[in-house]
Amino acid sequence: MRVWHDEVVRPDGAPGIYGVIHFANVAVGVVALDDAGRILLVGQHRYTLDAYSWELPEGGVNPGEDPLGGAQRELLEETGYRAAEWRELLRFTTSNSIADETGVLFVATGLTAGVAQPDGTEELAVRWLAFDEALAMVDRGEITDAISQIGLLRVALERAADGR
């Protein structure tokens, strides 16, 4: 992550300085669903907010990976699960007034359990939850992470269209 400051001409013609926080990695998030309609959430203390946060499995794409490969690796590392089916759900930008971070959400199904491989900077809890309960956590302010909210809300809309 780097911070740039560029001298520019503003739309009104005056000189200005724009700061851009440059993200080296694309963000990925995974809506991992089992056949019973449950969703996999990951809990961790977020240092930035000094708060415990329940979220989708998420992370950054490594150099040389594509977003799908990064999503598959993050799901495996954080939860131990592999998925047979993957589909892209949505692309997004997180803080476009000051940062160039982009991200991709995937839906993963056909899950098989394995052993999680968190790195040393992460202390993670993993939890299966009924999908509607996870959605209720968004409304109760218990899931605040934007990427998680987008993934949960977009899939909730699909489920509503299917009459679930």
Added chain:
Amino acid sequence: MRVWHDEVVRPDGAPGIYGVIHFANVAVGVVALDDAGRILLVGQHRYTLDAYSWELPEGGVNPGEDPLGGAQRELLEETGYRAAEWRELLRFTTSNSIADETGVLFVATGLTAGVAQPDGTEELAVRWLAFDEALAMVDRGEITDAISQIGLLRVALERAADGR
């Protein structure tokens, strides 16, 4: 906006450095709806992404303002509209792996038109769109801004629950 680096003990006991991008202002976004179910979108070139972006009216809360006051001011400045009814929709955090930015989304109805007052750093287009068309822009990758996606998807879910 400031960047902090803190020396910490990681969960695995090893020393580590956490960087936190500190945001001085809470973000606000407004889902502004008219009686015909149309939504107000704002278009602008986003310097960070070097791309044109259609979004909800959004901005940062000024010192001394509460989020509702900031949302009302941003809607007025960017679009010229005032709203008779306001309700809080959702709270969120944008990039919690590296930043402490938080935000609040509101739904604004009972709109009356006035004169927009963009500041010198903004060159904005304003557009009314059928709500479902704005939602389709999310799915087509034409609305990528996370705050806008959360607001649109959350209201879409309300509309689905109401059978619209």
